[in-house]
Amino acid sequence: MLAVEALDAVLHQQAPLDETLERLAARHPEAGPRDRALARAIATVALRRLGTIRLGLKRFLERGLPRNAGGLEAILLAGAAQLLFLDVPDHAAVDLAVRQTRADRRAFPYAKLVNAVLRRLAVARADILAAGEAPRVDTPDWLHRRWAAAYGEAIADAIATANRQEAAVDISVKEDLAGWAERLGAHILPTGSLRLPQRVPVPDLPGYAEGAWWVQDAAAALPARLVGPRAGERILDLCAAPGGKTAQLAAAGASVIAVDRSPERLERLAENMRRLSLAVETLAADVLELDLPPADAVLLDAPCSATGTLRRRPDVAWTKRPQDIASLAQLQTQLLDKAAGLVRPGGRLVYCTCSLEPEEGEQQIATFLARHGDFSRQPVTADEIGGLSQFVTADGDLRTLPHALPGAEPRLSGLDGFFAARLVRAS
């Protein structure tokens, strides 16, 4: 039932999946860890393959979805996700969906329909999966059009295909990269992150409890490297929680002030730093209102549409709207202007977002440089990012794309889509 409620909240209230699952788990203490893990797996794959599932259901819903039918759509989606993509026996998935329909006052009249549709879907499984192979099926049209305009049709298709694959688990280590690679059986990526060969409960792994490393996507680890943190420098990490980049800056010996406006997220950051034994000053504040002396370097990881992270967060594709990009871009412009004032003369400013949208990346920097004559770009070099020259733009910024890091198999390929630029203030 958790999966159905979560899907309903994501699709009809634009609620983020992770927070929704946490909220539902607190409301349903009777659901044990296995129930919660299954609910997460069902909701995640249903959102990742939503286009394929909807196409499949449409074949057997001759008159479309009945209106005012309560949680009927979410029940069908969760049932179909299990039948098409998870290792759940067909009869168990169908029976559960029928029971859920009967337990929902408004969906109740459609219990027979649910039974019939899901049984027919199970029979047609191979056909439906083949139709779902087309690259665009699982990406909202507006997003695909944006990516095609920014990167070309072929790359837009490659991004959409990469987004069908759950992201691998990447790790940043405090020190002794080769030693931890061996102990964890992990692969060393050219950028200096580790990639785990399979998905395992992270807290059970060696080194987690003693704080030797933290989970961080390989692309997310690049912006803090571009800061080039040095021991003793005073660095402001703006929009810092949960602190992956803070940990990198602090591990390099910098004196870091981590700022985030969410006290809850900042508490998670503080917990993470305690586990990693890294000393960091935290400040719960809106960056736009900050009044701090200028720092040697400022990292601004601005709130964004997060369209570069769909492999981890497939809900983003269905909760974001085209108009969100414009309003986020406006906020990013304000944050960048504020961050610029917090950089000392001669200091560095690194701006980054986990978005694929040029308005949240390349265009921000072009307009920033036009507004701030005292800042210039310090181009990123391929050497700084493990020789991956394909991730350096003609202007000298960092642009990673989710399909663009080949691995031994699709499951071990790719990285988040990130943009980062490094700017220096004139002395």
Ligand SMILES: C[S@@+](CC[C@H](N)C(=O)[O-])C[C@H]1O[C@@H](n2cnc3c(N)ncnc32)[C@H](O)[C@@H]1O
């Ligand atoms: C992309 S996440 C940061 C991820 C983080 N830098 C990391 O590496 O783990 C964006 C963060 O910005 C924070 N945020 C959004 N608007 C803010 C504002 N005006 N002032 C301060 N923090 C803000 C959010 O609470 C969120 O934690």
